[in-house]
Amino acid sequence: MENDDIKNMEQSILEAAEKLFLDKGFSMTSTTEIAREAGCNQALVHYYYRTKDKLFEAIFERKFRKFVEPFLNTIQSDLPFEKHLIYLIESHFDLIKENPKVPFLLFNELWINPSRLEPLRMKLALEHQAYFEKLDKELQKEIKKGNYRNISIIDLMMTIFSLNVTLFLAGQILQEMTKMDEDTYNAFLLHRKKENVLIVLNSLQA
Amino acid sequence: MENDDIKNMEQSILEAAEKLFLDKGFSMTSTTEIAREAGCNQALVHYYYRTKDKLFEAIFERKFRKFVEPFLNTIQSDLPFEKHLIYLIESHFDLIKENPKVPFLLFNELWINPSRLEPLRMKLALEHQAYFEKLDKELQKEIKKGNYRNISIIDLMMTIFSLNVTLFLAGQILQEMTKMDEDTYNAFLLHRKKENVLIVLNSLQA
DNA sequence: CGTTCTATTAATAGATCTATTAAATTGATT
């Protein structure tokens, strides 16, 4: 917050808001706090973003897209299916690792206010459909070949999602709870990353 | 809320609070709302529970214990390990299914305020230790026999926990999002329950 | 130099929320 005198206030406010929303969620964060964090008057927050809700929306959509990104643009290449899958799991994992507070923000806000997703629903569905169908086709091919048990792509995605997300949802809490030091925690994450890949691959066996 | 004229107000307030906290979390629920839901004056909420925070604590601890209960008192019998495991997964699943909003409440509150766990930490650790050790011993025995790959009890629990919890964290949102009808949603849950058992069992294979 | 425009602040209206206090009500007991 020192050398950004150049950066315009509009951007600083957005960044301050993002930080605070990620830490404490929408309702626990006040525009006064955001202004303090951004280093400006509280009225300025409203000057640029009109309402606290609009400010949140600006952040929410970006974060949501980022969160499901790996389920979109992964497969351009023609790696064998299993390699695709591993890549998908790991890139989803890495993405959350870099934004470990995002799952909290999304779950928290969507739980309280599911309509927040409404504007995104159709857009995302369309964007994902092609990718899902492609992945599903590959999966079904593998199943026909007898390499995997009969499983739907939805179930597969759900498993990946569950394992990766919960790790960080609970991990953040676990870390603060056990006062685990940084290195130990990172080792734990890395271990779970390998574990998650293994579990998903095993889950395809009969 | 009709035939509980007999029930005392203290209890009604607790129940109203529980309902609202589960729906909207701590910070989004006001004591005024709780009073309205309970059918009494707002001051009465404070009369019985002094502060909103104390009222929350009374609910939080109960819910938290309930949430981790299956990881405690399951194993008295001497079923084979795999049967134990299946029973554990399924009873954890069923418990959350009956209290589908509890994971949200716990994650949400612990995220924002991890110190909430502090008073419970030691007690729970002690209570769980014996069970964990017993389960771990059984697991290690199976590993020595060559039935399972080398895996820690922590990893195993983490997997069970992830699969079961995320289903309901995301499921609640999914249900509201897709306007899935009750039957479809229940079928989906039942399917995932079987799936979760399968995934966990598979995850033990080499 | 005065005007105009943008960014920013100070001040505040209006709503709401928690907690307290004092008064009213109820119901049991003498």
Place this chain on the structure above:
DNA sequence: AATCAATTTAATAGATCTATTAATAGAACG
């Protein structure tokens, strides 16, 4: 019926939060 404790309410203090408005400072420009 009078008394007393427990329950419940009305009223409100005091804090805080969102949003708006009016004032100000400084850059840009003719």
